Each structure stands twice: as C-alpha cells, then as structure tokens.
Amino acid sequence: MRMEETIYDVCIIGAGMVGSAAAKWLCKLQPETKVCLIGPQEPTEEEWQSGKREIFSSHYDEGRLTRELNESLIWSLLARRSIQRYRQIEKESGINFYQEVGCLYADLKNGESLHQTVQNAETIGNVAYKSLNAAGLKAQFPYLHAEESWQMLFNFKNAGHVSARNLVAAQQKIAASHGCDIINDVVVKVQEKEKSRDSFINIVCQSGRKVAAKRVLLCTGAFSNSYDLLPRGKQIEFYPIEVSVMKAELSQDDALKMADMPVMMSRVPGKQYYILPPIKYPDGKYYIKIGDYNTSITLLRTHQEIAEWFRSQGRYEDDTDEAVELLKFIVQDLNPISVTTSCCVSSHTPTKLLYCDMITPRLGALMGMSGQGAKSSDEIGRMGAKMIARGAWDYDLPAELFRLQYKKMENAKL
Structure with a gap:
C-alpha cells in the first residue's frame, strides 16, 4: 500500500438505504472518524439495457410504505424511532421524501x-x-x-410513504457534509490481514480501486454472499x-x-x-x-x-x-x-428480524431486512453505526435478537 493512500477508520460497503444511514450516523456519532461509503449509483438506462450490470439495490422507487402499526413489536419500535426523525432528516438535507x-x-x-x-x-x-x-x-x-x-x-x-430514492440521497448528502467519502464502485473482495495490532482490511473494487480500513461494515443486502466479501468458509443464512x-x-x-x-x-x-x-x-x-x-x-x-x-x-x-x-x-x-x-x-432471515452482528472483531454485517427495512432504515443504520464504531454490540435491545446465522457449507450456493 502506498503511503499517500487513505486508511479509513471505517468503510461501509453498500450504499442503499441502510448503508447510507449507517454512514451518516457514524460520521455524526464520531466526528473524528474517517469514513467512506462504497456502492454503485442507480443504473442508467443504458446500463439497464446492456445487461452487464451485476449489482443492484432495492431503493430505486418513489413509494415505500411506512407505519408504526406492526405485527412485530421490534419492527414497530424500529419504525417509530426512524419515523420520528424523518422531518429532521429532510430539514438537514434539504431533500423531501416523506408524505x-x-x-x-x-x-x-x-x-x-x-x-x-x-x-x-x-x-x-x-x-x-x-x-x-x-x-x-x-x-x-x-x-x-x-x-x-x-x-x-x-x-x-x-x-x-417515503421516496426511497430521496431518502438515500438525503442520508448521503448529510453523510458527505460530515466528511464521509462516497465512492461510486462495487466491492468485489474484502481481505482481512491477521496478527498485527495496526493491521487493516484491504478492500478491492470492480474498477481496480483499492481501499483500506480499520473496520468494515457490510450493508450488502441480497448480495451479501456474493464475490469475496466474507471470510473463507462463511456464508450468511438468508x-x-x-x-x-x-x-x-x-x-x-x-x-x-x-x-x-x-x-x-x-x-x-x-x-x-x-x-x-x-x-x-x-x-x-x-x-x-x-x-x-x-x-x-x-x-x-x-x-x-x-x-x-x-x-x-x-x-x-x-x-x-x-x-x-x-x-x-x-x-x-x-x-x-x-x-x-x-x-x-x-x-x-430465519428470525424474521434483521442481522446486526460482528463477523470478526473488525468486520460487521447489517443486512437481512426481511421486507421491513425501508421505513426503519434510519434507526437500523444507527444500530449498525454504533456497533461498528465500537467493534461490539452497543444498543438498547438484546444482541441475540439480531445475531448472524451461517449456512452449513454444503448448502452454500450464493
């Protein structure tokens, strides 16, 4: 690694609703932290037509339902905490997304x-x-x-309802205003170096760009088992x-x-x-x-x-x-x-709740929204930001509710 390259304190991989919220919260909770957010922008019409695009997100939409009423008490609580901040996010970003x-x-x-x-x-x-x-x-x-x-x-x-597109744009705008570097790229490899106090994680992008970070949070949704994002021998059960x-x-x-x-x-x-x-x-x-x-x-x-x-x-x-x-x-x-x-x-996920957990002491995952993530994404991002900032659980709900489960490797297909 060349000396002039930046080593980030935290790299968040996946620039959708949850990853963008996590980046914002990390920058706000720990202003001295050097943060980057890596993920591809919404496909252009040409990219849709070419059939070459391999990574997508689920926020390319103008209408997502939001509510406090829910059959799940946990999802109801996460929604409430997010919804109560919608107007503040709009005010801070200057981008309207909530009706x-x-x-x-x-x-x-x-x-x-x-x-x-x-x-x-x-x-x-x-x-x-x-x-x-x-x-x-x-x-x-x-x-x-x-x-x-x-x-x-x-x-x-x-x-x-919320405009998913505009909510992502609002969260990224706030994150950038607090010093987050937003990188339009696709991560294809996450390589963790071992046995060094000052070691870092190497991140390789599809473009050939390389990034290094002390900690990494995967907010990679449906593509969490894709490429070489996880340690050898691990696949997430979802x-x-x-x-x-x-x-x-x-x-x-x-x-x-x-x-x-x-x-x-x-x-x-x-x-x-x-x-x-x-x-x-x-x-x-x-x-x-x-x-x-x-x-x-x-x-x-x-x-x-x-x-x-x-x-x-x-x-x-x-x-x-x-x-x-x-x-x-x-x-x-x-x-x-x-x-x-x-x-x-x-x-x-098998639990019908999201996953928010550390995979290794420096690599965390925040994914598996189970069809409930859009409305609650701001609070979920805060949950993940607090965890990766500390490298351990730091939230007022029990950690076991959100603990990762892994595939038996003979069943791993993704």
Missing part, C-alpha cells in the same frame, strides 16, 4: 394479525390510530372499498426472494381526486396486498402501486439469479391481471391508462 398520509391496515374481524398489531400498539404506547369498519371506511374515503367481514386500523399519524409490484398509470385528474388516500395493507386471507396511493414519478406520470398480491415465494439461489431478476425489472405474468382486478376491487372506479411491473429482492 404523512397515514396507513390503513386491514384484516378479518378478530384476525390474529389484527389482535397482535393492536397489542403491540398498546405496548409501545401513543400510536395514533382508530378502528374502522366497512361503513366507516366508506365515510372517510368514499373511493375505497372493504368487505363487511373486515376490520381496519387507520394509523393516521407517523405513517404514510433467503433472497423475488418481489414483484404492479403500477397502474393514472391521469393527473384521477390522481388528484385521491390526494388524501392513505397507504394500505391487508392480511385478509385471499386478499393480501399493500397499496401505495397515486405518486408522481420521475417520468412526470402518476402511478398507483400494488404489491404482495402474489403469496407464492420464489427463492433466488445464486448471485446470477439475483442479478437477472433485477435486470428483468419484473415480468408481466398471469397474476398481474389478477393484481389489476384486486386493485380495482379496493379502489373503486379506477381507470388505469397503462400497467407496468417492476421488481426488487427482499432478503429474509
């Missing part, structure tokens, strides 16, 4: 998920919500429909799953008629979904989005399968027509101009 339109949660009356969600709301306290039946829903939102057998919880404060969404284009007039529409999610058997209200996308068009309508699970087993799924940007499949019909069932008199699909990958 507080509320969240409508549906289940069968006396449904198990409904009961657990109410119980969790009572446990953490001060969750702003009210119960609605089908008639109550129609009175407040005349264009929405529910069955008589359904019960709704309307989380009307500290809930709505399940990268295909996620498809359908977006229906609406006219501006129709979109504005639903300006007060909340985000929606349902645990009703046979009618499971989440719906984002009409949002204006970068192409200037308004889209209403539905996801989770396909309850079948497709596991992506190799790096190549993950990359190919991202590159597909979703496929118009048989269940896409069913999704359109489900959307029209919930949102009355909907008149889509066009329908498109898009996709991402959700990384699920």
